[in-house]
Amino acid sequence: MRVYGEPCGRLADGTDVHGWVLERAGTRVRVLTYGGIVQSVEVPDRDGAAGNVVLGHGEPAGYEADPGPYFGALVGRYANRIAGGVFTLDGRTHRLARNGGPNSLHGGERGFDKRVWDAEPVEGGVRLSRVSPDGEEGFPGRLEVSATYTLDASGALRIAYEAVTDAPTVVALTNHTYWNLGGAHEMRLAAGHFTPLDDTAIPTGEIATVDGTRLDFRDFRPVGTGLDDNFVLDRDAGGPAAELYSPLSGRLLTVRTTEPGLQVYAPDHLDGVALETQAFPDSPNRPRFPSTVLRPGEVYASWTEYAFGIR
DSSP states (O other): OEEEEEEEEEOTTOOEEEEEEEEETTEEEEEESBTTOEEEEEEEOTTSOEEEOBOOOSSHHHHHHOOTTOTTOEEOSBOSEEGGGEEEETTEEEEOOOOBTTBEETTSTTOGGGSBOEEEEETTEEEEEEEEOTTGGGOOSOEEEEEEEEEOTTOOEEEEEEEEESSOEEOBOEEOOEEOSSSSOEEEESOSEEOOBOTTSOBOSOOEEOTTSTTOOSSOEEOOSOEEEEEEOOTTSOSOSEEEEOTTTOEEEEEEESOSEEEEEEOTTSSOEEEEEEOOTTGGGOTTSOOOEEOTTOOEEEEEEEEEEEO
Protein backbone atom coordinates (compact mmCIF):
# COMPACT_ATOMS: atom_id res chain seq x y z
CA MET A 1 0.00 0.00 0.00
CA ARG A 2 1.31 3.44 -0.93
CA VAL A 3 -0.28 6.78 -0.02
CA TYR A 4 1.42 10.09 -0.77
CA GLY A 5 0.58 13.69 -1.57
CA GLU A 6 2.23 15.91 -4.15
CA PRO A 7 1.76 19.44 -5.52
CA CYS A 8 -0.17 19.36 -8.78
CA GLY A 9 -0.93 22.94 -9.75
CA ARG A 10 -2.72 26.13 -8.76
CA LEU A 11 -6.10 27.73 -9.18
CA ALA A 12 -6.64 31.10 -10.85
CA ASP A 13 -6.33 32.92 -7.50
CA GLY A 14 -2.97 31.25 -6.79
CA THR A 15 -4.26 28.65 -4.31
CA ASP A 16 -2.13 25.51 -4.33
CA VAL A 17 -3.79 22.19 -5.06
CA HIS A 18 -2.37 18.82 -4.05
CA GLY A 19 -2.99 15.40 -5.49
CA TRP A 20 -3.11 12.38 -3.20
CA VAL A 21 -2.15 9.06 -4.75
CA LEU A 22 -3.40 5.72 -3.40
CA GLU A 23 -1.90 2.49 -4.77
CA ARG A 24 -2.86 -1.04 -3.80
CA ALA A 25 -3.52 -4.43 -5.41
CA GLY A 26 -3.30 -3.13 -8.98
CA THR A 27 -5.46 -0.04 -8.41
CA ARG A 28 -4.01 3.47 -8.55
CA VAL A 29 -6.25 6.41 -7.57
CA ARG A 30 -5.49 10.12 -7.58
CA VAL A 31 -7.66 12.51 -5.53
CA LEU A 32 -7.37 16.32 -5.62
CA THR A 33 -7.76 18.63 -2.66
CA TYR A 34 -9.73 20.88 -5.03
CA GLY A 35 -13.32 19.66 -4.96
CA GLY A 36 -12.38 16.25 -3.55
CA ILE A 37 -12.10 15.29 -7.21
CA VAL A 38 -11.26 11.72 -8.21
CA GLN A 39 -8.91 12.71 -11.01
CA SER A 40 -7.87 9.24 -12.13
CA VAL A 41 -8.48 5.58 -11.39
CA GLU A 42 -6.11 3.17 -13.11
CA VAL A 43 -7.00 -0.52 -13.23
CA PRO A 44 -6.02 -3.35 -15.62
CA ASP A 45 -8.12 -4.71 -18.47
CA ARG A 46 -8.49 -8.42 -19.30
CA ASP A 47 -5.04 -8.37 -20.96
CA GLY A 48 -3.41 -6.88 -17.86
CA ALA A 49 -2.90 -3.44 -19.40
CA ALA A 50 -3.56 -0.64 -16.88
CA GLY A 51 -5.62 2.34 -17.99
CA ASN A 52 -7.50 5.30 -16.55
CA VAL A 53 -11.24 4.58 -16.34
CA VAL A 54 -12.60 8.01 -15.31
CA LEU A 55 -13.17 11.25 -17.24
CA GLY A 56 -11.53 14.52 -16.22
CA HIS A 57 -8.73 17.01 -16.78
CA GLY A 58 -4.97 16.83 -16.45
CA GLU A 59 -4.61 19.94 -14.27
CA PRO A 60 -6.69 21.54 -11.49
CA ALA A 61 -7.14 24.64 -13.63
CA GLY A 62 -9.04 22.51 -16.13
CA TYR A 63 -11.69 21.63 -13.56
CA GLU A 64 -11.94 25.25 -12.45
CA ALA A 65 -12.47 26.42 -16.04
CA ASP A 66 -14.92 23.60 -16.85
CA PRO A 67 -17.08 23.13 -13.73
CA GLY A 68 -20.33 22.12 -15.43
CA PRO A 69 -19.76 18.36 -15.80
CA TYR A 70 -18.67 17.99 -12.13
CA PHE A 71 -15.94 15.59 -13.28
CA GLY A 72 -15.03 13.32 -10.35
CA ALA A 73 -16.25 15.85 -7.80
CA LEU A 74 -17.38 15.60 -4.20
CA VAL A 75 -20.85 17.13 -4.35
CA GLY A 76 -22.65 18.92 -1.49
CA ARG A 77 -24.18 20.25 0.61
CA TYR A 78 -27.02 18.77 -1.34
CA ALA A 79 -26.41 16.49 -4.31
CA ASN A 80 -28.91 16.68 -7.17
CA ARG A 81 -31.81 19.18 -7.21
CA ILE A 82 -33.98 21.11 -4.78
CA ALA A 83 -37.12 22.48 -6.43
CA GLY A 84 -37.18 26.23 -6.91
CA GLY A 85 -34.09 26.59 -4.74
CA VAL A 86 -36.36 26.66 -1.67
CA PHE A 87 -37.05 24.36 1.28
CA THR A 88 -38.66 24.79 4.69
CA LEU A 89 -37.24 23.21 7.85
CA ASP A 90 -38.81 23.58 11.29
CA GLY A 91 -41.02 26.39 9.98
CA ARG A 92 -38.14 28.41 8.55
CA THR A 93 -37.80 28.91 4.79
CA HIS A 94 -34.32 28.74 3.25
CA ARG A 95 -33.58 30.14 -0.20
CA LEU A 96 -30.76 28.76 -2.30
CA ALA A 97 -29.12 29.70 -5.59
CA ARG A 98 -31.06 28.64 -8.68
CA ASN A 99 -28.10 27.37 -10.65
CA GLY A 100 -29.85 24.49 -12.42
CA GLY A 101 -32.62 26.12 -14.43
CA PRO A 102 -35.32 27.06 -11.90
CA ASN A 103 -33.80 24.76 -9.26
CA SER A 104 -30.81 24.51 -6.96
CA LEU A 105 -28.32 21.95 -8.27
CA HIS A 106 -25.44 20.13 -6.53
CA GLY A 107 -25.05 22.56 -3.63
CA GLY A 108 -25.38 25.85 -5.46
CA GLU A 109 -23.14 28.15 -7.44
CA ARG A 110 -20.07 27.36 -5.34
CA GLY A 111 -20.70 24.02 -3.75
CA PHE A 112 -18.27 21.54 -2.21
CA ASP A 113 -16.92 20.68 -5.68
CA LYS A 114 -15.43 24.19 -5.99
CA ARG A 115 -13.74 24.36 -2.56
CA VAL A 116 -10.20 23.44 -1.51
CA TRP A 117 -10.22 20.80 1.22
CA ASP A 118 -7.74 20.06 4.00
CA ALA A 119 -6.06 16.68 3.65
CA GLU A 120 -4.39 14.23 6.00
CA PRO A 121 -3.20 10.67 5.42
CA VAL A 122 -5.05 7.87 7.20
CA GLU A 123 -4.60 4.12 7.19
CA GLY A 124 -5.19 2.99 3.64
CA GLY A 125 -5.86 6.40 2.16
CA VAL A 126 -6.53 10.09 2.72
CA ARG A 127 -9.12 12.07 4.63
CA LEU A 128 -10.39 15.39 3.22
CA SER A 129 -12.22 17.80 5.51
CA ARG A 130 -13.59 21.32 5.66
CA VAL A 131 -16.02 23.48 7.61
CA SER A 132 -18.98 24.82 5.68
CA PRO A 133 -20.06 27.97 7.55
CA ASP A 134 -23.64 28.75 8.49
CA GLY A 135 -25.40 30.27 5.50
CA GLU A 136 -22.97 29.01 2.86
CA GLU A 137 -24.94 28.85 -0.40
CA GLY A 138 -28.05 29.49 1.70
CA PHE A 139 -27.88 26.32 3.81
CA PRO A 140 -28.36 26.67 7.57
CA GLY A 141 -25.92 25.50 10.22
CA ARG A 142 -22.17 25.26 10.56
CA LEU A 143 -21.32 21.90 9.00
CA GLU A 144 -18.12 20.00 9.76
CA VAL A 145 -17.72 17.51 6.95
CA SER A 146 -15.19 14.91 5.84
CA ALA A 147 -14.73 12.42 3.03
CA THR A 148 -12.25 9.58 3.48
CA TYR A 149 -10.89 7.80 0.41
CA THR A 150 -9.33 4.38 1.03
CA LEU A 151 -8.28 1.28 -0.90
CA ASP A 152 -8.89 -2.13 0.65
CA ALA A 153 -6.78 -5.26 0.21
CA SER A 154 -8.51 -6.08 -3.09
CA GLY A 155 -7.94 -2.58 -4.52
CA ALA A 156 -11.56 -1.45 -4.09
CA LEU A 157 -12.07 2.29 -3.56
CA ARG A 158 -14.29 3.32 -0.67
CA ILE A 159 -15.46 6.88 -0.02
CA ALA A 160 -16.85 7.36 3.49
CA TYR A 161 -18.66 10.60 4.32
CA GLU A 162 -19.30 12.11 7.76
CA ALA A 163 -20.81 15.40 8.89
CA VAL A 164 -22.05 17.11 12.05
CA THR A 165 -23.95 20.37 12.43
CA ASP A 166 -24.65 22.98 15.09
CA ALA A 167 -28.16 23.75 13.74
CA PRO A 168 -30.85 21.78 11.88
CA THR A 169 -29.93 21.46 8.20
CA VAL A 170 -30.15 19.13 5.21
CA VAL A 171 -27.21 17.09 3.89
CA ALA A 172 -26.84 14.81 0.88
CA LEU A 173 -23.35 14.04 -0.40
CA THR A 174 -22.12 12.05 -3.40
CA ASN A 175 -19.27 11.57 -5.81
CA HIS A 176 -19.77 12.56 -9.45
CA THR A 177 -17.17 10.44 -11.24
CA TYR A 178 -17.88 9.51 -14.86
CA TRP A 179 -16.76 5.94 -15.58
CA ASN A 180 -15.47 4.75 -18.92
CA LEU A 181 -14.27 1.17 -18.55
CA GLY A 182 -13.43 0.82 -22.22
CA GLY A 183 -16.64 1.66 -24.04
CA ALA A 184 -19.83 -0.15 -25.11
CA HIS A 185 -21.04 -0.30 -21.51
CA GLU A 186 -23.62 -2.70 -20.17
CA MET A 187 -25.26 -2.09 -16.79
CA ARG A 188 -27.24 -3.95 -14.16
CA LEU A 189 -29.01 -2.23 -11.24
CA ALA A 190 -30.65 -3.53 -8.07
CA ALA A 191 -33.56 -1.20 -8.68
CA GLY A 192 -37.14 -2.17 -9.41
CA HIS A 193 -38.44 1.39 -9.01
CA PHE A 194 -37.56 4.96 -9.93
CA THR A 195 -38.78 8.47 -9.18
CA PRO A 196 -40.52 10.01 -12.25
CA LEU A 197 -39.58 13.60 -13.02
CA ASP A 198 -41.39 16.70 -14.19
CA ASP A 199 -40.09 18.82 -17.06
CA THR A 200 -37.58 20.58 -14.77
CA ALA A 201 -36.04 17.26 -13.56
CA ILE A 202 -37.80 17.43 -10.17
CA PRO A 203 -39.51 14.27 -8.85
CA THR A 204 -43.29 14.27 -9.07
CA GLY A 205 -43.41 12.45 -5.73
CA GLU A 206 -44.43 9.15 -7.28
CA ILE A 207 -42.34 6.00 -6.88
CA ALA A 208 -42.97 3.97 -10.03
CA THR A 209 -42.02 0.50 -11.21
CA VAL A 210 -39.43 0.07 -13.93
CA ASP A 211 -41.49 -2.75 -15.48
CA GLY A 212 -41.91 -2.17 -19.19
CA THR A 213 -39.85 1.03 -19.23
CA ARG A 214 -36.49 2.03 -20.65
CA LEU A 215 -35.26 2.15 -17.03
CA ASP A 216 -35.43 -1.59 -16.40
CA PHE A 217 -31.80 -2.54 -15.81
CA ARG A 218 -32.43 -5.49 -13.51
CA ASP A 219 -30.51 -7.61 -16.02
CA PHE A 220 -27.43 -6.50 -17.91
CA ARG A 221 -28.19 -4.47 -21.02
CA PRO A 222 -26.54 -1.62 -22.96
CA VAL A 223 -26.54 1.70 -21.15
CA GLY A 224 -26.94 3.94 -24.18
CA THR A 225 -27.17 7.70 -23.64
CA GLY A 226 -29.74 10.25 -22.56
CA LEU A 227 -30.14 8.91 -19.02
CA ASP A 228 -30.48 11.31 -16.07
CA ASP A 229 -32.71 9.40 -13.68
CA ASN A 230 -32.93 8.53 -9.99
CA PHE A 231 -33.37 4.84 -9.21
CA VAL A 232 -34.78 3.55 -5.93
CA LEU A 233 -32.36 0.87 -4.76
CA ASP A 234 -33.71 -2.46 -3.55
CA ARG A 235 -32.35 -2.49 -0.01
CA ASP A 236 -33.30 -6.13 0.56
CA ALA A 237 -31.44 -7.38 -2.51
CA GLY A 238 -28.27 -8.17 -0.54
CA GLY A 239 -26.00 -7.68 -3.55
CA PRO A 240 -24.42 -4.67 -5.26
CA ALA A 241 -26.40 -1.56 -6.10
CA ALA A 242 -24.92 -1.37 -9.59
CA GLU A 243 -22.61 -3.18 -11.95
CA LEU A 244 -21.06 -1.58 -15.03
CA TYR A 245 -19.27 -3.77 -17.59
CA SER A 246 -17.31 -3.17 -20.77
CA PRO A 247 -17.23 -6.23 -23.04
CA LEU A 248 -14.47 -4.53 -25.03
CA SER A 249 -11.98 -4.29 -22.14
CA GLY A 250 -13.39 -6.94 -19.82
CA ARG A 251 -13.43 -4.49 -16.91
CA LEU A 252 -16.26 -4.78 -14.39
CA LEU A 253 -17.16 -2.07 -11.85
CA THR A 254 -19.27 -3.12 -8.86
CA VAL A 255 -20.88 -0.43 -6.69
CA ARG A 256 -22.13 -0.93 -3.13
CA THR A 257 -23.57 1.82 -0.96
CA THR A 258 -25.56 2.76 2.11
CA GLU A 259 -27.53 5.34 0.12
CA PRO A 260 -31.21 4.83 -0.86
CA GLY A 261 -30.90 6.11 -4.42
CA LEU A 262 -28.70 6.04 -7.49
CA GLN A 263 -28.72 8.80 -10.10
CA VAL A 264 -27.52 7.41 -13.42
CA TYR A 265 -26.30 10.15 -15.72
CA ALA A 266 -25.20 9.14 -19.21
CA PRO A 267 -25.33 12.33 -21.31
CA ASP A 268 -25.18 12.40 -25.08
CA HIS A 269 -22.15 14.70 -25.09
CA LEU A 270 -19.82 12.68 -22.82
CA ASP A 271 -18.40 9.19 -23.26
CA GLY A 272 -18.93 8.10 -19.67
CA VAL A 273 -21.51 7.04 -17.10
CA ALA A 274 -21.94 8.75 -13.70
CA LEU A 275 -23.30 6.49 -10.96
CA GLU A 276 -24.21 8.97 -8.22
CA THR A 277 -25.16 7.14 -5.02
CA GLN A 278 -27.27 9.60 -3.07
CA ALA A 279 -30.50 10.68 -1.41
CA PHE A 280 -33.50 11.23 -3.64
CA PRO A 281 -33.72 14.59 -5.45
CA ASP A 282 -35.78 17.26 -3.67
CA SER A 283 -36.12 15.18 -0.49
CA PRO A 284 -36.34 18.32 1.72
CA ASN A 285 -39.66 19.09 -0.01
CA ARG A 286 -40.90 15.49 -0.18
CA PRO A 287 -41.92 14.07 3.23
CA ARG A 288 -42.50 10.61 1.71
CA PHE A 289 -38.88 10.36 0.61
CA PRO A 290 -36.10 9.23 3.00
CA SER A 291 -35.18 12.18 5.21
CA THR A 292 -32.03 14.21 4.60
CA VAL A 293 -32.39 16.30 7.77
CA LEU A 294 -29.38 16.45 10.10
CA ARG A 295 -29.73 17.85 13.61
CA PRO A 296 -27.23 18.81 16.31
CA GLY A 297 -26.00 15.74 18.15
CA GLU A 298 -26.52 13.49 15.12
CA VAL A 299 -23.85 12.23 12.71
CA TYR A 300 -24.38 12.03 8.98
CA ALA A 301 -22.54 8.90 7.84
CA SER A 302 -22.61 7.09 4.53
CA TRP A 303 -20.22 5.19 2.28
CA THR A 304 -19.93 3.97 -1.27
CA GLU A 305 -17.51 1.31 -2.51
CA TYR A 306 -16.25 0.87 -6.06
CA ALA A 307 -14.72 -2.57 -6.70
CA PHE A 308 -12.91 -3.52 -9.88
CA GLY A 309 -12.75 -6.89 -11.60
CA ILE A 310 -12.32 -8.67 -14.91
CA ARG A 311 -14.51 -11.09 -16.75
